[in-house]
Amino acid sequence: MPLIPLLAAMVKEGVGIDVEFFEKMSVEMVERISQLKREIFDIAGEPFNINSTQQLSEILFKKLDLPHEGLRKTKSGYFSTAADVLEGLREEDETGIIVAIVEYRELGKLKSTYVDALPKMVNPETGRIHTSYHQTGAITGRLASSKPNLQNIPIRTEVGQQIRKGFIARPGFYFLAADYSQVELRVLAHISQDKALKKAFLEDQDIHKTTAAAVYGIPVEEVSYNQRRFAKAVNFGLIYGMGAYRLARDSDLTLAEAEEYIQAYFEQFPGINDYLEQTKLQARQEGYVATLLGRRRYFPIFKASSRINRQFEMRAEREAVNHRIQGTAADILKIAMIQLHDRLMVKFQAKILLQVHDELVLEAPENELENVRALVVKTMSSAYPLDVPLKVDTSSGRNWLELKD
């Protein structure tokens, strides 16, 4: 079956949520939010609209006169109140308003976007939530999901996890989630043919630890938690074309140190550097780049370039580098979805409900669970064989949070 009918089947199947659970959560959140609101008004000395970034900026940087030298400004000229900016103010802020605002923002976001919105989206006919999937939603070939977007359900924070708990499988069924482990780095290993990166995946090493060991020139056993975390950020960042500037900003390194680190990185993984350069060159010369399966992305900017375009050309280079990786991963999961759906239809009740870029969520009757798990792993792992293995992790549970191996 082609992809579109499969997406239609997923949309039609929908996913179940516990409406009462969300309603209770909403009530609890209202209490905490009011409390935070009072605190914030107290410190500010007056009530104002905390949701207004303009008003908030005036309160923080004019009325309370928090240190704002060199802080980022928005297009409209106000000092930014984005989370990363506030984070930088937290230590110097003795009033406690920053901490309160950050919590207020988190709760407000989760409440308005998920806790209050999702129950309203339950279809009265089916009692379930039906997203829309868009095959051409993303320029790289990824799907997009909307109304509601089920590809950005929270997971990071404590409260976010509570929201996942509100997604529940039908009686007698289990959710089964299967995700590709580090699929984009594996795609990069394949496309770039970088020797060290391929070796790491072929030996099923902890890729971030291996990277850290290589770059710092130390044995794998001696890699510290922070060194691994840092290497992870770099591995991740380079898929998006991160530069030394951003690396320095996001770490404790100076610009020069960040440059040295990246240089050391490319010395250890020269194939990756070649991949980056070759892809940028191709975008410039051919005006497009393509994924492994041939999905093209065009870059008309390189046709008519002038000095003004330099900024945009740099961006286009990063987009080209990312397209081949993100797009190839997307192509592979789409192939897996089609194969899996066809195979499930033969002898299982289990159905694919959701796709979240490198992950599928299925709903399976309890008695099918282990057989379906094996089928999903096999199908996803072999959908489009690369020169490195595609590793698939699975988990299952009665709700979307309690997914365990």
Add this chain to the structure above:
DNA sequence: AACTAGGCT
């Protein structure tokens, strides 16, 4: 409709 912010991979 633009802007700002923030949720996810």
Add this chain to the structure above:
DNA sequence: GTATAAGCCTAGTTG
């Protein structure tokens, strides 16, 4: 000298 990490969707404010 200047900007500096990809791809989405949604909510609230502003004008």
